[in-house]
Amino acid sequence: MTDKQKLKLMKLCEHWADHNDSHVESFKKWHKIAKEMQLNEVADDLMNAIEAMNKSTEFLISAKQKLE
16 A cells, blocks of 8 residues: 555545544434434434444544554
């Protein structure tokens, strides 16, 4: 891997992690709406998506740190 590729991958990991965070905010909004509508199974799925996205972000940040 060249230094240029390494830098690119670091930036991509950071970008993807930030992008995940924006999705999580949207998921939280719709999770709340689903709960208010008593769509509990939908709300549960959205909470699972939030947790999975947060875990994905952790992996991306870890990968970025390993490249530093």
